[in-house]
Amino acid sequence: MFNFLQQVSNYAKQTFQAGKYIGQGLSVTFDHMRRRPITVQYPYEKLIPSERFRGRIHFEFDKCISCEVCVRVCPINLPVVDWEFNKESKKKQLKHYSIDFGVCIFCGNCVEFCPTNCLSFTEDYELSVYDRHQLNYDNVAMGRLPYKVTDDSMVTPLRELVYLPKGVLEPHGVPADAHRAGLLPSEILEQAVEDVNNPHS
Ligand code: SF4
Numbered sequence: 001m002f003n004f005l006q007q008v009s010n011y012a013k014q015t016f017q018a019g020k021y022i023g024q025g026l027s028v029t030f031d032h033m034r035r036r037p038i039t040v041q042y043p044y045e046k047l048i049p050s051e052r053f054r055g056r057i058h059f060e061f062d063k064c065i066s067c068e069v070c071v072r073v074c075p076i077n078l079p080v081v082d083w084e085f086n087k088e089s090k091k092k093q094l095k096h097y098s099i100d101f102g103v104c105i106f107c108g109n110c111v112e113f114c115p116t117n118c119l120s121f122t123e124d125y126e127l128s129v130y131d132r133h134q135l136n137y138d139n140v141a142m143g144r145l146p147y148k149v150t151d152d153s154m155v156t157p158l159r160e161l162v163y164l165p166k167g168v169l170e171p172h173g174v175p176a177d178a179h180r181a182g183l184l185p186s187e188i189l190e191q192a193v194e195d196v197n198n199p200h201s
């Protein structure tokens with residue numbers, strides 16, 4: 001008799017839990033039913049890439065010292081640094097530099113460890129080509145800076161969800177100067193400096 005009652009009690013508990021989980025799942029569904037679809041009319045509208053977006057890498061030829069640190073820290077030894085030794089100046093002289101963005105995984109190691117900061121990420125994500133060999137960028141191609149979405153008069157820039165003001169889900173029609181939800185990195189820094197200077201405030 002006791003066993004039977006325990007089984008009934010366990011069954012009731014499991015039924016209650018299953019009902020709770022179904023309710024939780026459906027609450028997400030119902031929440032989405034209230035939202036309207038947000039369509040970005042690419043290429044007439046484009047999302048503004050986030051501040052730390054890892055797009056195509058930019059290279060500054062004159063700053064490169066041919067140290068090949070970028071090759072050693074790259075998980076696939078991808079950058080090609082073509083240099084020759086200059087006997088007069090007794091220094092390495094860079095001839096060509098290239099990265100194949102068809103193979104690059106955009107991990108950022110080369111950008112992070114380059115001692116002269118001649119590599120940097122851009123916000124260029126439009127890298128589609130018909131032939132993948134065209135993604136093998138030489139130093140000339142890597143030296144070009146992409147056109148910023150916010151500077152392109154042919155394009156309407158739209159903010160990503162995390163950069164919208166608090167409670168706003170629709171990026172169309174948001175004023176350019178509207179403060180995004182949460183603090184900006186510069187504001188966090190300011191606050192941290194203030195906390196250090198006035199620890200008891
Ligand atoms: S790490 Fe920087 S300076 Fe050194 S070879 Fe690579 S790009 Fe040039």
Ligand code: SF4
Pocket residue numbers: 070073074075076077078079099103104105106107108109110111
């Ligand atoms: S981003 Fe990563 S994978 Fe691409 S070249 Fe640099 S180190 Fe290599």
